[in-house]
Amino acid sequence: MSASSRVATPRPITAEEKKVIFASSLGTVFEWYDFYLYGSLAAIISKQFFSGVNPTAAFIFALMAFAAGFAVRPFGALVFGRLGDMIGRKYTFLVTILLMGASTFIVGVLPNYAAIGITAPVVLIVLRLVQGLALGGEYGGAATYVAEHAPHGKRGAYTSWIQTTATLGLFMSLLVILGTRSLMSSEDFDTWGWRIPFLVSVLLLAVSVWIRMQLNESPVFKKMKEEGKGSKAPLSEAFGQWKNLKLVIIALLGLVAGQAVVWYTGQFYALFFLTQTLKVDAVTANILIAIALLIGSIFFVVFGTLSDKIGRKPIIMAGLLLAAVTYFPIFKGLTHYANPGLEAALTNAPVTVVADPAQCSFQFNPVGTSKFTKSCDIAKAFLAKNSVNYSNEAAPAGSVAMVKIGDQQVSSFEGTGLSKEDAKAKLDEFSKSMTEHIRAAGYPEKADPSKINKPMLVVLLTILVIYVTMVYGPIAAILVEMFPTRIRYTSMSLPYHIGNGWFGGFLPTTAFAMVAANGNIYYGLWYPIVIALGTLVIGLLFVRETKDVDILADH
Known part of the structure; x- marks a missing residue:
């Protein structure tokens, strides 16, 4: 069936398609929730598992724990992308959710260093590696699966629900941590209460797995398999042939690198800046970010749906440009409203x-x-x-x-x-x-709570989240549409996770190093601005619009 004939016969969303979107999104929220728990509780976990290790071993463990979080994700994309393109979308991302869920639950019950010695940090690192690999396979599977179920002309709207999941996962992890903290003393939370958010995840896992078990394989993948057009070597076809490798490089440098730094600036670096630079207390900062995420998250769907009408590329490029042009005034505004004494x-x-x-x-x-x-x-x-x-x-x-x-x-x-x-x-x-x-000289020890203008901070943080939704809302659809079905899972997963795991993941530490070198608290913003502008230029020159692509065609 041609693209044009499908556009001519629009239809409402079916019950099966609703189930596909819900199951994929819920599972991905859950995986991001697991992933963020470790980041949010890293200081406590470090005391529990690395405290008795000698400094050299502690360095190695800390490095591995970090690597598992970000650097390992592209390898998960390769492993599970290959499986997804050979075996199927459904079963592969069922495996990723089981791996993520099991490793998260085990972190919650894992005895600490005081109880079992060196075994504790070793097992923790293995679990983090498993989490990083699983997350590397999850996103590409969920995005591909939803896009291949979506009717032509609705892929942006359908896949935008997947795009809400990272933000909702972060939001949920903050909510559960804050809720658990409020129920006990800080001493109890640091001793044993930190385990509760990890243990709660087993309930999410059970629901997610049960729903995913009810789903059918992607119709596009089934059709390709029936016609004998599947790839027997997705990795060598995706990255060993220049026509496909070129698309992977364009996807990374012309879309995902910029999307990643805008995403991490709008959520992680904003939180880092509030707590570490502006000295706002952690609870207040987390609540402000959570409110902004709650307000802004609907725009993932707004921009995903809009991309079906006006195209993916204009929205993503506009988001990159707006972010690059306004980051300095917005972050100076955060200083003005959060810590006027410091200003x-x-x-x-x-x-x-x-x-x-x-x-x-x-x-x-x-x-x-x-x-x-x-x-x-x-x-x-x-x-x-x-x-x-x-x-x-x-x-x-x-x-x-x-x-x-x-x-x-x-x-x-x-x-x-x-x-x-x-x-x-x-x-x-x-x-x-x-x-x-x-x-x-007047530099305050911390932000004065009585002088924090919370409504204005929520406005500025929400603007940052809206930039995130502009670059991230349509990204799944455009990545799916860039690559042929037989190597789609593999091809889209790798640039996505290199961009978000490496370009985005290193943002806070790179920005801090830049601030320390230059001496200006805003200087670290040049990192996301330069990458966003570079992606904007490459995207404008080399990325083609994909909203009308027939993903059944072997392009």
């Missing part, structure tokens, strides 16, 4: 770091275990963590860094070669002196 200090109390440039490192520290011991790095790390803007002034080679605060000066210290005890003593002394000086 005043940034204006009235300029700070200068006088240091030998050769002694200053780029403090990229994704797992929080690297030690920066040079005097310049010690000074800049303190200022960045305390949200103090500063300018850089070159000092003679080999000199110890110094911080100028108004007409006051504080010398840093050289930590290289010091014993652990001496280094801690000197750092404590330096931090105490610096804290006294920046407080005297």
